[in-house]
Amino acid sequence: MIRVKVPATTANIGPGFDSLGIALQLYNIIEVEEINFGLEINVPVEDRMHIETNEHNLVYRAMKRLFEVVDFHPKGLRINLINNIPLARGLGSSAACIAGGLVAANKLLNDPLKKEEIMYLAATMDGHTDNILPALVGGLTVGCLLENEVKYVKMNLPPQLKLLAIIPDFHFSTKKARLLLPQNVPVEEAVFNISRVGLLVASLVTAHFENLSEATKDKIHQPYRKDFIPNWEEITSKLIKIGVKGCFLSGSGPTIMGILDEDYKNIENEMVKFLSHLEQRYKVTVLDVCNQGLEVLNDEGSNGCYR
Numbered sequence: 001m002i003r004v005k006v007p008a009t010t011a012n013i014g015p016g017f018d019s020l021g022i023a024l025q026l027y028n029i030i031e032v033e034e035i036n037f038g039l040e041i042n043v044p045v046e047d048r049m050h051i052e053t054n055e056h057n058l059v060y061r062a063m064k065r066l067f068e069v070v071d072f073h074p075k076g077l078r079i080n081l082i083n084n085i086p087l088a089r090g091l092g093s094s095a096a097c098i099a100g101g102l103v104a105a106n107k108l109l110n111d112p113l114k115k116e117e118i119m120y121l122a123a124t125m126d127g128h129t130d131n132i133l134p135a136l137v138g139g140l141t142v143g144c145l146l147e148n149e150v151k152y153v154k155m156n157l158p159p160q161l162k163l164l165a166i167i168p169d170f171h172f173s174t175k176k177a178r179l180l181l182p183q184n185v186p187v188e189e190a191v192f193n194i195s196r197v198g199l200l201v202a203s204l205v206t207a208h209f210e211n212l213s214e215a216t217k218d219k220i221h222q223p224y225r226k227d228f229i230p231n232w233e234e235i236t237s238k239l240i241k242i243g244v245k246g247c248f249l250s251g252s253g254p255t256i257m258g259i260l261d262e263d264y265k266n267i268e269n270e271m272v273k274f275l276s277h278l279e280q281r282y283k284v285t286v287l288d289v290c291n292q293g294l295e296v297l298n299d300e301g302s303n304g305c306y307r
């Protein structure tokens, strides 16, 4: 049995659309083994309404993609999914399936593909690198998908940095959220984002958190998605007022993310109180950054990170 532990991710971080991502200490576990025949996919009862348990399952599709590349034909497969990453909330649930499925399939066959090849397959399946890279290698990643490869840099983040996730109780698929975006971006808006994305990466890595309220601003995707996020204006204004360092739409939403440092307990409590007065239901959770990324587990625990 192969077992992988794959982190949730938050992508875009405001201006870094389709490029920046951070891995979070919230994990799905994927277990796979070859069986004599058929396809058996086991998912938690509460997810059965939303997750396919046939050949359309995303973890299975990722595994199948790798099997095609290396021309392997399993007799049958058993896949057990232990899910903690909420589905379709902008926390990288689909990237976790793709990254985890590919690595699990590769391990099952004793690693025929190199890390770079897995990364490229994963990024082409997801369409961009911003969730895939941190899911695989952890930390803060900057990356881009080229014709035949992925170029990226992974950075560790200061340990005092935490993320406050405000997760509404509804699904918002990336596919739908991308249809809201315009086809073209005016130069001034591109320049607005480019100047902030550099400031953002440098400020995060060097713990210049005082820059983050400006550096997380975005003109490329949030303005077009925010009307579909209940209470966006109230929540983001409140977050800044009570002292988060910066806030942004996590991935394609609907989760809203605040950046915190060590003094976070009051902010978390105040936000829970504030949200309890709204009609929409939210879950609030403070997440640490996962600096190590996907891990392959053995019976004693970790069998090494995916480096």
Ligand SMILES: Nc1ncnc2c1ncn2[C@@H]1O[C@H](COP(=O)(O)OP(=O)(O)OP(=O)(O)O)[C@@H](O)[C@H]1O
Residues within 6 Å of the ligand: 009, 011, 028, 050, 051, 052, 057, 058, 059, 081, 083, 086, 087, 088, 089, 090, 091, 092, 093, 094, 095, 097, 131, 172, 173, 174, 175, 250, 251, 252, 253
């Ligand atoms: N654990 C899982 N097992 C199988 N399929 C899953 C699982 N988690 C997510 N999926 C698939 O991925 C879809 C959600 O992907 P989507 O890209 O819309 O959201 P997300 O990845 O959570 O958000 P984002 O990409 O903005 O972070 C689900 O509808 C489902 O088809």
Ligand SMILES: N[C@@H](CCO)C(=O)O
Residues within 6 Å of the ligand: 011, 012, 017, 018, 019, 128, 130, 131, 174, 177, 178, 221, 251, 252
């Ligand atoms: N960069 C992607 C993240 C979701 O996969 C988007 O915002 O659509």
